[in-house]
Amino acid sequence: MPLNEKYEAVIGLEVHAQLSTKSKIFCGCSTEFGNEANSNVCPVCLGMPGVLPVLNKQVVEYTIRMGLATHCTIAPKSIFARKNYFYPDLPKGYQISQYEEPICRHGYVDIELNDGSTKRIGVTRIHMEEDAGKSIHDMDTDTLVDVNRCGVPLMEIVSEPDMRSAHEAYQYLYSIWQTVKYLGICDGNMEEGSLRCDANISVRLKGEMTFGTKTEVKNMNSFRNVERAIEYEINRQIQMLEDGERIIQQTLLWDAANNVVLPMRSKEEAHDYRYFPDPDLVPVIVEEKWIEEAKRLLPELPAQRRSRFIDQFNLPKYDAGVLTQERELAEYFENTVNGLVKKSSDNYKTISNWIMTDVLRVVNESKMAFADFSVTPSHLAAMVNLIIEGTISGKIAKEVFDEMLKTKEHPKVIVERKGLTQISDTSAIEKEIDAILSKFPNEISRYRSGEVKLMGFFVGETMKVMKGKANPKVVNEILQKKLSV
Amino acid sequence: MAVTIKDVENIAKLAKLEFTDEQKEKFLHQFNDILKYMEQLNSLDTSNVEPLSHVIELSNVFRADEVKPSTPTSEALKNAPEKNDKYFKVPKVIG
Numbered sequence: 061m062p063l064n065e066k067y068e069a070v071i072g073l074e075v076h077a078q079l080s081t082k083s084k085i086f087c088g089c090s091t092e093f094g095n096e097a098n099s100n101v102c103p104v105c106l107g108m109p110g111v112l113p114v115l116n117k118q119v120v121e122y123t124i125r126m127g128l129a130t131h132c133t134i135a136p137k138s139i140f141a142r143k144n145y146f147y148p149d150l151p152k153g154y155q156i157s158q159y160e161e162p163i164c165r166h167g168y169v170d171i172e173l174n175d176g177s178t179k180r181i182g183v184t185r186i187h188m189e190e191d192a193g194k195s196i197h198d199m200d201t202d203t204l205v206d207v208n209r210c211g212v213p214l215m216e217i218v219s220e221p222d223m224r225s226a227h228e229a230y231q232y233l234y235s236i237w238q239t240v241k242y243l244g245i246c247d248g249n250m251e252e253g254s255l256r257c258d259a260n261i262s263v264r265l266k267g268e269m270t271f272g273t274k275t276e277v278k279n280m281n282s283f284r285n286v287e288r289a290i291e292y293e294i295n296r297q298i299q300m301l302e303d304g305e306r307i308i309q310q311t312l313l314w315d316a317a318n319n320v321v322l323p324m325r326s327k328e329e330a331h332d333y334r335y336f337p338d339p340d341l342v343p344v345i346v347e348e349k350w351i352e353e354a355k356r357l358l359p360e361l362p363a364q365r366r367s368r369f370i371d372q373f374n375l376p377k378y379d380a381g382v383l384t385q386e387r388e389l390a391e392y393f394e395n396t397v398n399g400l401v402k403k404s405s406d407n408y409k410t411i412s413n414w415i416m417t418d419v420l421r422v423v424n425e426s427k428m429a430f431a432d433f434s435v436t437p438s439h440l441a442a443m444v445n446l447i448i449e450g451t452i453s454g455k456i457a458k459e460v461f462d463e464m465l466k467t468k469e470h471p472k473v474i475v476e477r478k479g480l481t482q483i484s485d486t487s488a489i490e491k492e493i494d495a496i497l498s499k500f501p502n503e504i505s506r507y508r509s510g511e512v513k514l515m516g517f518f519v520g521e522t523m524k525v526m527k528g529k530a531n532p533k534v535v536n537e538i539l540q541k542k543l544s545v
Numbered sequence: 546m547a548v549t550i551k552d553v554e555n556i557a558k559l560a561k562l563e564f565t566d567e568q569k570e571k572f573l574h575q576f577n578d579i580l581k582y583m584e585q586l587n588s589l590d591t592s593n594v595e596p597l598s599h600v601i602e603l604s605n606v607f608r609a610d611e612v613k614p615s616t617p618t619s620e621a622l623k624n625a626p627e628k629n630d631k632y633f634k635v636p637k638v639i640g
Contacts, residue, residue, distance in 0.1 A: 081610045082610050082611065082612050083610050083611060083612045083613070087613075088608070088611060088612055088613025088614075089612070089613070089615045090612045090615065096618065096631060097618070097630075097631040097632050098618045098621050098622065098631050098632065098633070099615060099618050099631075100615050101615055101616055101618075101621045102613075102615050102616045103616065106616070106621055114606060114607070114608045115606065115607050115608065116607070116608055116609075116610050117607035117608065117609060117610065118609075118610035119610075120607070137604075139598045139599075144559075145559075146559075146560075146561050147638075148633070148635040148638060161598075195635075195638055196632070197637070197638065199629070199632075200629050200632075200634065201637070202627070202629075202634050202635060202636060202637050203634070203635050203636065203637050203638045204629055204632035204633065204634055204635075205632060205633040205634075205635055206631075206632060206633075207621075207633070332555075332559055334559070337598035337599065339599065339600075341606075342599055342601070342603040342604050342605070342606050343598065343599060343604045343605075344604065344605060345604040345605055
C-alpha cells in the first residue's frame with residue numbers, strides 16, 4: 061500500500077494577521093512599516109513602569125468583522141490576559157493577548173477541494189493581541205532591538221485540526237487571506253509579515269481516532285512555502301514512523317532555501333506562560349446592537365460575490381473564481397460591465413476574457429495596484445463597445461489595448477489617430493476579394509473539390525491585403541458566397 | 546498541594562533569577578504559606594459566583610484610532626544600559 065494511503069495527516073493552522081490600523085493597539089504610536097528604528101515608540105509600548113494601555117476601538121471593530129465573516133459567535137464579554145515570557149523584543153516581559161475569553165469562537169471557513177467539492181474547516185477562536193518588537197542578530201556582535209513593531213495590533217485566527225493535506229491547508233490560508241483583504245482589515249502581504257502562518261502537523265494511520273504527536277512549523281512566509289513546508293513535514297513524519305522512530309514534539313523552522321525543516325532553538329525552555337487577566341485593561345462588552353451594526357458594514361464576501369457573478373453575468377465558474385480573487389479585481393470587472401452599451405452574457409464573457417488574459421498579465425507582471433492601472437474600466441468598456449459595434453475587430457483591439465497601456469488615451473482617439481477603423485463596406489471588400497480570387501484558380505478548385513480548410517487561406521490573403529482592417533464576418537460571408545458552386 | 550524546592554527553582558528560572566539554597570528554602574516556606582491562605586479561601590462555596598477578572602466595574606474603555614506623536618528615539622534610548630546608534634543593545638540571543 062502506498063504510504064500516503066496508509067497514513068493521514070492532521071493539520072491545524074494559526075494565522076496572525078496584522079490589522080491595518082493607523083495607530084498601535086494600546087497607544088497612539090504609528091504602525092507604519094519601515095520607519096527608522098525605535099522612532100514609533102512611547103512609554104506604553106516601551107513597557108515603562110506605571111504606564112496604562114488603552115485599547116484601540118478599531119482593533120475590536122476589525123476583529124468582530126473577521127469573526128462575522130468566518131461565522132463565529134461574538135463573545136458578549138471578553139478580556140485580555142498577560143502571556144509572560146522573557147525575550148528582549150518584549151520589553152514588558154509579557155505580551156498582552158486573550159486567553160480564556162477570546163472575542164470570537166466556534167466559526168468555520170468553507171474551502172474548495174480539487175474535485176470541486178467543498179470542505180468545512182472549523183475556526184476554534186479569533187483573538188486580539190499585540191505584536192512583539194524585532195531582534196536583529198547580524199548587525200552587531202550583540203543582538204540589537206527595534207521596538208517599532210511592539211504593540212502593532214494582531215488578530216490570531218486558530219483553526220481546528222481539520223485539514224488532511226498540504227493542499228487543504230493552502231486553500232484554507234488562501235480563504236483567510238482573501239477574507240481579510242475583502243474586509244480591508246489587513247493588507248495580506250506575507251513577504252512583509254502582515255500575514256503569518258504557523259502549522260501544527262501530525263500523522264496517524266488511516267482510521268485511527270487519536271492524534272499522533274505533533275510538531276509546529278514556523279517561518280513559512282509565502283503561500284508556496286506553506287504548501288511545500290507542510291508537504292515536507294508530513295513526509296518526514298511518515299518516514300520516521302515507517303522506520304520505527306518516535307516523533308518528538310518540537311518547533312521547527314522552514315528553511316526555504318534548502319527545502320528542509322530545522323529544529324528551532326527555543327525562546328524559553330519550559331513553555332510556561334503563566335497567563336492571568338491583565339488588570340490594566342477592562343473587559344470588552346459587545347452588545348447585540350454593536351454586532352448588528354458590524355453585520356451591516358460587512359462587504360460582500362468572496363464566496364457570495366463569486367456565486368453572484370455566476371448568476372448575474374452567466375460567467376463560467378472558473379471565470380467567476382478568477383475575477384473575485386481580489387476585491388479590486390472584482391470591482392474592476394463590474395465597473396467595466398457598467399460601461400457596456402449592450403448588456404449580454406456574450407459581452408460579459410468578452411470582458412472577462414480581456415481581464416483574465418490581457419489585464420491580469422500586465423497587472424501581475426508589474427505588480428501594480430488596480431487603482432494605478434493605466435487602462436481604466438471605462439476605457440476598457442469603450443474598447444469592447446467598439447468591438448461590439450463592429451468598428452474594430454478583436455485582433456485590432458489587441459493593438460488598441462497595447463496603445464491604451466502606453467498612452468492612457470481613450471480607445472476612440474487611438475482608433476482615429478492610427479486609422480484602425482474596420483472596413484465593413486461590402487463593395488470595398490468584394491473588390492479586393494475578386495482580385496485575390498483571380499490570382500488563385502488552383503486553390504479555388506481544390507476548395508470546391510472538398511478542401512474546405514483552404515477557407516482560412518483565402519481569409520488570410522484578404523486580411524493581408526486589407527491590413528487586418530476588414531470586418532472578418534463580412535469577409536467570411538463574401539468568400540462563402542463566391543466560393544460555393 | 547505543597548510547593549517543592551523544584552517548583553521554586555522552576556519559578557526562579559522563568560524569572561531569570563538565581564538564588565542560594567538558603568534563599569530557596571526561605572521562598573519555599575513563603576510560597577507554602579501563601580498557598581495555605583488560598584486553601585482557606587477555597588473552603589468557601591463559589592459554585593454560583595461568576596469568576597471575577599477585574600475589581601473595578603468598568604468596561605469598554607477605548608481610544609480612537611489616531612496617531613499621537615511618539616517619544617524621540619534619543620529619549621527612548623536614554624535609560625538603555627547599552628545601545629548601538631538607534632537600537633537597544635542586548636547580549637547575543639542566538640547564533
